[in-house]
Amino acid sequence: MDIPRAGFIFLFLPNRSRNVMKYPFVQDVQIMLAERHGGIRAEITVEQPPPEMKADLTINAFKLAKPYRVAPPVLAAEITEFLQGHADVEAAELAKAFVNVRLKPGALFRDSVGDAAALLGGALLPAEQRRRVLVEFSAPNTNKPQHLGHVRNNTLGQALTALLRAAGHDVVAVNLINDRGIHICKSMITYQRFGNGETPESAGKKGDHLVGDYYVKFDQEFRRQLAALKAARPELAEKDGDELFLETEIGRATQDMLLAWEQGDPAVRALWQTMNGWVIAGFNQTYARMGIVFDKLYLESNTYTLGRDLIQDGLTRGVFQKRADGAVFIDLESDKLGQKVVLRSDGTSVYITQDIGTTLLKQNDLRPDRQIWVVGDEQIHHFKQLFAILRKLGHAWAADCHHLAYGMVNLPTGKMKSREGTVVDADDLFDEMEQLAREECQKRAGDAAVANLGERGRVLGMGALKFMLLKVNAKTTMMFDPNASIQFEGDTGPYVQYAYARISSILRKAGPDDFAGIADWSVLGAPEEKALALGLAKFGQTVQDAGAVLEPSLLANYLLDVARAFSRFFTECPVLKAPTPAQKRARLELCVRTRQVLKAGLDALTIGTLDAM
C-alpha cells in the first residue's frame, strides 16, 4: 500500500536520462556503445573524479555493466579507446572500470558555462513535468509570538516555495492561522482580568508579544490556583494540570469563554477580534522581515467546523463507523494505523476532523496537483492517518499529499521550554543577527562610514540565519547555539554572499572594453578555472534534485561548493590583471556566470545579495 510514494515519484523525480548540461562526448559514447552492443542505449552519467586523478570527468563502467550485460573492464576499455580519438578529449585514461576524461579547455568551458541561458534555464523542468503545488507552512497559533521553531518552519516553507518555483512549478503558498480554541481563550481571559485596557500602542510593544505576555500570565495564575486546589484537596496531589484544568476557577472560566465564543457572544467575539488583530499585525511584521508573502490565508475560525459534514457523508457510505457511545471512528488497521476517532461522543470534531475539512477546502479552492504540509516531525503519525482517511474517502489526489516533516531545533541546554524562559524569540533573534551583521560590517570598514549599514545588516543577518537553518537536512534535529552558531565565516550564508559581492566588485572595476567581443574559452585551463566551470554546470540539476526531494539543503550545500570553487579561482587566477586580454575577457565571463548562478541559487533559498558588504 505504498501509493503515496508512487505518486510522489511520478510527479516529482526528474527523468534522469535527460542531461540538463549536455556534454556531447557522453552522447557520442552512448551512440558508440549502442552500435556495438545490440542497439542498447543506456543512460550514461558523468561523475566527478577524485582530485588526484587529474581528470575533469569520469564515466563509471560498473554502472553500465548491467544494462549492456558486458563486463565492466571491457566496456571501460572500449570507452577509453573511443574517447582517445574524440575531438573534445585531451586525454582518456583507464583506471579499474573508470574512464577518466580530461577535456580540451575549449570544449569543457563551452559545454559547461558557454551558454548562459542553458546554464540558468537548466533549473526549469520541461513543461509536462511542471505541477501546481500547494505549500502550507507556518500555521501559527495566535496566542503568543513566534520563536526559533517557527523560524525554521517559515524558512523551510518559504525556501521550498521559491525552490519549486525555480524548478518551474506553479506554487501557492498557504498559511492556515489557528486563531481559535482554548489556548486563545487563555490569553483572552487573563487580559480581561488584568489587562486594564492595555494596547500594543500603550504598552509600546508588538501585538503578538503583548498577547503572549497574557498567555504567560495565564499559566502563572493557573498554577497558582492549581497549587491552592491541591493544598485544599490532598487527594488530588498526584493528578496533573490537564486533568484538573476544569477544577480550577480560571480553567472553568476559560472553558466557558470558549463556549461563549462558539455561541457568538458579542463581547467575547469583540475581545477576540481585537486581540487576534494585534497578534496578526505582529506576525505580519515578522513575516515581512523574513520576506514571506502568502498567496492565500485561511483562518481556522472559518474552517474548524468543515470536517463535520464530511463525517456524516462517510458514515452513510460505510467509511466510518459509530460506536455505542456515539463516537465515530475509522478503522485504519489495513494501513497499520489503528483506529482513529473522528467525532467525539458529544458530536464535536477533533483535530484531524478539521484537517480533513481544510484539506478538501484547499483542494477545491486551489485545485493543486499536490499538497505539501511543512509541519514538525512529531506529527508524522497524524499525517499518515490523515492521508489514509482521505484515501479511504475515495480521493485519488490523496496519493499526492505529502508531509514535509522537519526536526526540532534544540539549544545547548536542551529543548526550548517557555516555562523555563529558554525560548528564543523570533523578533529578538532577528534583531541580534542584524546587530551582529552591522558590527561585522563596521569592523571591516574601520572608522569609515558604511553606506546602507541598515540594509547590509538586514540582508546579512537574515541571510546568515536562514542559511544556517537551510544547510542541514530538514529532518535533522538540529542544535542551535545562540552564542556560537551564528557565524559569518566558513560554511555560512555570508560566505556565499561574500563571493557574490566580490564578483560584483570586480565587474564594477572592469571597463566596458573588457567585455568587448566573445570570450575565447580555449585560453583558460587552470585547475581552479575548470573546477569552477564544472561546478557551475551542476546548477540546473541541483535545483531540480532539491525540488524533487523537497530538500533545500541540497541547494545550500551546492552554493557553498560554488562559492568555495570561486574563492579558490579568485585567489589563484587574476581577473583584471590577467596575463592576456583574452584571458581577462574569458575570466570575466566566468565571473559573470558565477554571479548569475549564486544569485539564482540564493533567490531559490530566499536569501538576499549585496553588491558590496
Next chain:
RNA sequence: GCGCCCGUAGCUCAGCUGGAUAGAGCGUCUGCCUCCGAAGCAGAAGGUCGUGCGUUCGAACCGCACCGGGCGCACCA
C-alpha cells in the same frame, strides 16, 4: 509493548538512486594582505562511519539482530 527517525573527526553537520584513499566548517597548530576588499586562500593534526552478522565484484549507504538517543502510538492541538 508497537511504530518512525537519528548515531560519521573534540563540536556542528555533508556524503548525490552502493563505486576509486569517507568530506566541509568551527576549534587547535603553521604559513599568506607594497598584488582584483583577508567575511578570504594554502597546509598540518584529528575518524574501528554505534556494535555484530549478512547481501554484493564493491557497503557510511541495502537486509537482520543488538546497544545508545529522540519522537510518536488521545474523544489535545
